[in-house]
Amino acid sequence: xxxxxxxFERARASRSRTTSDPDATNDTDVADSETSxxxxxxxxxxxxxxxx
Amino acid sequence: MSDPDPSPARVVADADVLAADLLCGGTARAAxxxxxxxxxxxxxASDALLDDAETVIAATISRGSDGGxxxxxxxxxxxxxxxxxAEPVDPPEGDHPAxxxxxxxxxxxxxxxxxxxxxxxxxxxxxxxxxxxxxxPAAFDTLFDPESLYAEVVGGEYPGPDRDSxxxx
Numbered sequence: 001x002x003x004x005x006x007x008f009e010r011a012r013a014s015r016s017r018t019t020s021d022p023d024a025t026n027d028t029d030v031a032d033s034e035t036s037x038x039x040x041x042x043x044x045x046x047x048x049x050x051x052x
Numbered sequence: 053m054s055d056p057d058p059s060p061a062r063v064v065a066d067a068d069v070l071a072a073d074l075l076c077g078g079t080a081r082a083a084x085x086x087x088x089x090x091x092x093x094x095x096x097a098s099d100a101l102l103d104d105a106e107t108v109i110a111a112t113i114s115r116g117s118d119g120g121x122x123x124x125x126x127x128x129x130x131x132x133x134x135x136x137x138a139e140p141v142d143p144p145e146g147d148h149p150a151x152x153x154x155x156x157x158x159x160x161x162x163x164x165x166x167x168x169x170x171x172x173x174x175x176x177x178x179x180x181x182x183x184x185x186x187x188x189p190a191a192f193d194t195l196f197d198p199e200s201l202y203a204e205v206v207g208g209e210y211p212g213p214d215r216d217s218x219x220x221x
Contacts, residue, residue, distance in 0.1 A: 004088065007135055008081075010128050011074050014113045038076035039068075041115065043165050045108045046068045 058158040058183050061093045061205040062139075066150040066164035067104035069189055070097075074132050075112055083163050083189035086196045089213035092206050096157035097138035101149040106133045154184050162186040 015038065065073070065084060072080035087093045110129035143152030150169070154162050160183055164170060169186045178184050187195070202210040 002131060002135060004135065007074060007128070007132060008077070010131075011113075014128060015075065035076050035078040038112075039072050039078065039080070039165065041112050042071045042075060042108055043068050045112045045115065046066075046071070046104065049067075049104055049107050049111065 058160050059094075059205055060160045060201060062096050062157060062159035063087060063093060063161045063163065063192075064096050064101070064150050064154040064157065064159045066162065066166060066169070067101055067108055068165045069163050070102075070105035070136070071108040071112060072165070072189075074109060074128075079189035079193055080163075080165075082193040083196070086193070086198070089215055090198060090202075091214050092202065094159075095136075095138045096141055096153055096159045097136075098141050098143050098149055098153045098156070100143075100145070101153050102133060102136065102138065104149055105136075106130070151178070151184075151186075155182050160184055161192065163189050163192045165189070 015034070065080075069080045069083065072078065073084045084095075087095050106129045109132055110126055113128065139157065141153050141157040143149075143156040147155075148169070150162050150164055153159065162169065162184060164186055165188060168174065170188055175186060178186065198213075199210040202208075
């Protein structure tokens with residue numbers, strides 16, 4: 001049976017197909033920026049879903 | 053069967069937090085890891101709330117991808133739906149899915165990124181209707197105190213996490 005770790009890894013692989021923040025200057029910046037962008041994308045998508 | 057009593061160990065995560073837990077990690081995952089690690093906590097969610105999260109997961113991946121492997125992205129959202137362990141509730145349609153789930157499911161905590169739910173004025177209005185607090189994931193993660201919560205809802209000395217947050221299936 002699939003575990004949460006399996007699902008998180010599949011989600012990470014999906015995210016890896018997106019573009020990284022070109023303004024980030026080191027690995028921590030990249031990770032923080034990508035997480036922040038990801039959350040904002042999720043929030044915007046939910047707003048769209050609930051408007052429909 | 054009678055409704056359960058309101059409990060601080062019963063938690064609703066809004067659809068944005070459920071989706072961000074899977075897709076983004078960060079504070080959403082930290083917040084929900086507390087529930088995955090402790091079997092005596094309960095994630096509560098209506099079908100409408102889980103529907104929203106599943107839709108957001110599929111749509112967010114699709115929006116962010118370069119167009120490759122859409123079937124795999126859809127499968128990820130469906131597999132998440134199968135994996136998530138939430139106590140079902142059946143609130144009336146039309147209300148906010150997270151708040152309605154909390155009200156009907158006697159959950160005393162709602163975790164959401166939605167500032168319209170986490171503002172002080174909304175909190176005051178909500179508490180006047182039922183005992184609930186709405187917090188952003190970072191705040192929930194910071195304030196989650198398993199030792200005192202265990203003593204309140206289970207009793208006795210907190211034994212530590214009783215589940216592996218990543219391997220729960």
